[in-house]
Amino acid sequence: MAQVLDHPKAAGPVSDPVTPAQRVARRKALLNWIAVHALGVAAALFFVLPFVFLVLTSLMSDQQALTRDLWPHPFEWANYKRVFDTPGFLTWWRNTLLYAGAGTVLTVVSSLPVAYALAKFRFRGRHLSLMLVISMMMLPPQVVVIPMYLFWAKQLDLSGTLWPLIIPMAFGDAFSIFLLRQFLLTIPDEYLDAAKVDGCGELRALLRVVVPMARPGIAAVALFQFFYAWNDYFGPQIYASENPGAWTLSYGLESFKGAHHTDWNLTMAATVLVMAPVIVVFFFAQKAFVEGVTLTGVKG
Numbered sequence: 001m002a003q004v005l006d007h008p009k010a011a012g013p014v015s016d017p018v019t020p021a022q023r024v025a026r027r028k029a030l031l032n033w034i035a036v037h038a039l040g041v042a043a044a045l046f047f048v049l050p051f052v053f054l055v056l057t058s059l060m061s062d063q064q065a066l067t068r069d070l071w072p073h074p075f076e077w078a079n080y081k082r083v084f085d086t087p088g089f090l091t092w093w094r095n096t097l098l099y100a101g102a103g104t105v106l107t108v109v110s111s112l113p114v115a116y117a118l119a120k121f122r123f124r125g126r127h128l129s130l131m132l133v134i135s136m137m138m139l140p141p142q143v144v145v146i147p148m149y150l151f152w153a154k155q156l157d158l159s160g161t162l163w164p165l166i167i168p169m170a171f172g173d174a175f176s177i178f179l180l181r182q183f184l185l186t187i188p189d190e191y192l193d194a195a196k197v198d199g200c201g202e203l204r205a206l207l208r209v210v211v212p213m214a215r216p217g218i219a220a221v222a223l224f225q226f227f228y229a230w231n232d233y234f235g236p237q238i239y240a241s242e243n244p245g246a247w248t249l250s251y252g253l254e255s256f257k258g259a260h261h262t263d264w265n266l267t268m269a270a271t272v273l274v275m276a277p278v279i280v281v282f283f284f285a286q287k288a289f290v291e292g293v294t295l296t297g298v299k300g
Contacts, residue, residue: 051275058269065265079269088244089270092252099162099236099248100229106169107176107225108218114172115180116206120192130181136174141234149238160243165235169225176221183217184210219288223281230278249274 057065058079059072083089117123118130153159187210195205211218233250240246244255253274256267282289 054268055272058265058272060265062263062265065263065268076265079265080273083266083270083273086256086266086270088247088252088255091245092247092249095162095246096230096248096250099166099232100226102166103169103229104222104225106166107173108222110170110172111176111180111221112211112214112218113206115177115184116210118177118181119184120189133174133177133181137178145238152239158239160240161246162236162240162248164239165229165232173225176225179221179224180214180217183214183220187213216288216291219285220291223285223289226281227278 053070056070056072059075059077060069060079061072061076064072114133118126118133148164152164156164158164191209191213192205195209200208231250232248236246236248236251240248240251244252247255249270253267253270256263256270
């Protein structure tokens with residue numbers, strides 16, 4: 001007897017679990033993703049391409065730098081040696097390190113106690129003091145250039161040096177005080193109360209409790225101040241322009257520009273050397289910098 005095989009019934013049409021509305025939503029999400037990343041790539045190219053052009057021009061010969069060529073042939077690595085051999089370049093480097101390093105340390109050391117007092121102490125005139133700090137932030141530095149120059153150059157005879165730029169940092173900086181104060185507000189008062197119960201005074205509590213917990217904020221302030229001093233052109237122009245031995249890198253770059261001819265390859269090579277330390281410092285400290293800037297806005 002022939003065996004009768006049961007054939008499965010033909011499967012009916014399977015309904016698509018994705019509705020038309022969901023398809024439209026997915027398509028919109030994909031288009032948004034593409035648009036956002038395309039804008040991100042365009043913005044990155046907008047900022048990176050000038051730096052690439054800067055580096056490529058720094059590796060060109062004197063004649064090629066004046067042409068429309070975009071790629072050096074051959075690569076003139078000797079341009080960087082020529083920059084280092086420029087009279088005074090190493091002195092400008094030393095002056096910039098002194099200005100940026102000493103200024104950063106003095107600003108942090110002098111601004112932190114003031115910020116700690118404004119954030120954690122309760123005293124009469126506290127809000128007025130904070131308003132004075134904020135008002136100093138809104139005061140353009142150009143407003144006080146003439147009286148400050150008369151004081152430092154005429155009264156103290158410090159013209160032709162960087163001391164008029166370094167010494168004031170020992171008395172705090174309004175922006176640094178405000179930024180540190182905002183960060184210290186995020187530290188719970190219970191930690192300070194516990195430290196005082198254990199016998200810590202205000203200074204010891206600041207050094208043993210506040211400073212370790214405020215490292216991201218301190219790092220952010222230090223980086224802001226370091227970058228400002230490293231790139232400062234206006235200050236050295238006012239106080240040190242008459243003495244090439246006191247120039248900084250940012251001001252010394254102007255000496256590569258001649259009255260009738262400019263070696264653009266050497267100018268670009270010097271610019272790369274000036275920018276390189278800032279890029280390296282930010283690359284290694286960007287995590288602390290971003291964390292410090294982010295947390296300063298948690299509390300008002």
